[in-house]
Amino acid sequence: MTDFLEILRCPLCAGPLFRADGCLRCADGHSYDPARAGYVNLLPPGRKNNAKTGDEREMIRARSEFLRCGFYDPIDEALSADLSSVLPQADADAPLRVCDMGAGEGYHTCKSTALLAEKTGRHVDVYGFDASKSGAEAGCRLAKALGFLPKEGIAAPMEAWNPDSPVRAAVLPGNLFHLPVADASMHAALSLFAPVAWEEAARVLSPGGVLAVVSAGREHLLAMRAVLYDEVRLTDFHPAPPEDFSGFTLLGRRTVDFPVTLSSQDEIAALFMMTPFWHRTGDAGRARLASLDRLAVTASAEISLWEAHPCSSPS
Ligand SMILES: C[S@@+](CC[C@H](N)C(=O)[O-])C[C@H]1O[C@@H](n2cnc3c(N)ncnc32)[C@H](O)[C@@H]1O
Ligand SMILES: [Zn+2]
Structure with missing residues (x-):
């Protein structure tokens, strides 16, 4: 091992x-x-996010509960299926190494890689990084509960890691623009609903490695937006590297749509908190949403896969 x-x-x-x-x-x-909690803080000193506000904790708790209900699992299913079909087969006995850039509370980090291990028949080592210590705390708690991380945490001796677990995982405080990992060390990098650090992803991916970017599709949560705003503007957004950066080749792009039926105000509030709308909605919109105890929405996630260009790999 x-x-x-x-x-x-x-x-x-x-x-x-x-x-x-x-x-x-x-x-x-x-x-x-x-x-x-089991993590080691690898945020560079001076740029640490030491915030442990009640708000942040509350938000992480709500998000964790929402995701654990499985509402967004179709994303993990699609992402793992897409990745398993494009990842290089070479060195198949070694674990697949994956990093999740902006892992939040580690739900997709663990879920998508557990599915990836199942689909490829390979062990997966996954490293989630997030600027939030509360996120890392929740991520390590989840990884421990799944048996992906020893009870003693990431610094535990090697013997403490379960050799039979299909996945080894940890979520650590770290900056996704300066990942604390070696050059060319990853077979895959994930970026779900987070800022995309294209150059950093190219640095950490091995030649032929794949960056998977998941972003909100054009009609994502349209029914929720219709409650929040008087006028809803639909905009197309397709993540892509800067034009002068030749580090990636697009392998494919598709949109996954799936229904999410929220049957309590708690579920509605939890989803609302996970979206960028949370920060940009006025009082009237918030009040309209808060008055509902049921809402049926369609989630729409765009998945794009990018192969790290061999020429861009660090020597
Ligand atoms: C919308 S959340 C998505 C979390 C998770 N990927 C998911 O889909 O549930 C975006 C995450 O990016 C993280 N983030 C933003 N900038 C970051 C940075 N420079 N380094 C690390 N994490 C960052 C935030 O802390 C937040 O947890
Ligand atoms: Zn050092």
Whole structure:
């Protein structure tokens, strides 16, 4: 069994990290203590997001509960199916290494890779990174509950990791624009409803590796938007790398539509909180949504797959 930590890098000097006295260290003496939740904070010092506001915790809790009801599982199904059909077959005995850039509370991180392991018959090592410590906390809790992470957390000795688990997973505080992982170390990178760091994804992917970007489709949650706003404008948005960046070739793009029937105000509020509408809706729209106890919406997710161009790989 390869060491799960093998590809992690110090966010300060980019040196390899190793276990020492229960924490992670690099050869330059930078040291990272494990948090009780099981993660190690790899956000560069000074840019740490130490916010632990009640609001943020409440939001993470609502999102976790919503996702665990399986409402968005069609995304994980489609994403894992698409990825399994394009990932390189070489080195099939080694685990597939995947990073989730902006993993939130780790639900899709764990769910999509569990399905990927099932579909490919391969073990998957997945590293989720998010700027939010509360997200990482929830992600590690979920990974532990699924048996993907040892109870002692990421700094646990290798023997503590379950060799039979199809997936090994951890969600760590980290900046998706400066991932604390080695160059060319990943077979796949995921970006779900998060800022897309194209150049960073190209750096961490091995040649032929695939970046999967999931974004909101044109008519995503239209019925909810119709409640929130007097006028709904439909705009097409298709994520793509900057024009002067030749690091990726588009392999394919498709939209997955599926119904989501919300049958309580709690479920409606949880979904609302997960959307960008949460920040940009006025009082009247909020009040209209808060008066509902049932809402049927169609979720629409665009999945685009991008192959890392061999020429762009770091030497
Ligand atoms: C809309 S959420 C999506 C979370 C998750 N991928 C999902 O689909 O449930 C976007 C996430 O991106 C994270 N994020 C934004 N900028 C980031 C950065 N520079 N580094 C790491 N995470 C970031 C946020 O903290 C947030 O959790
Ligand atoms: Zn270091």
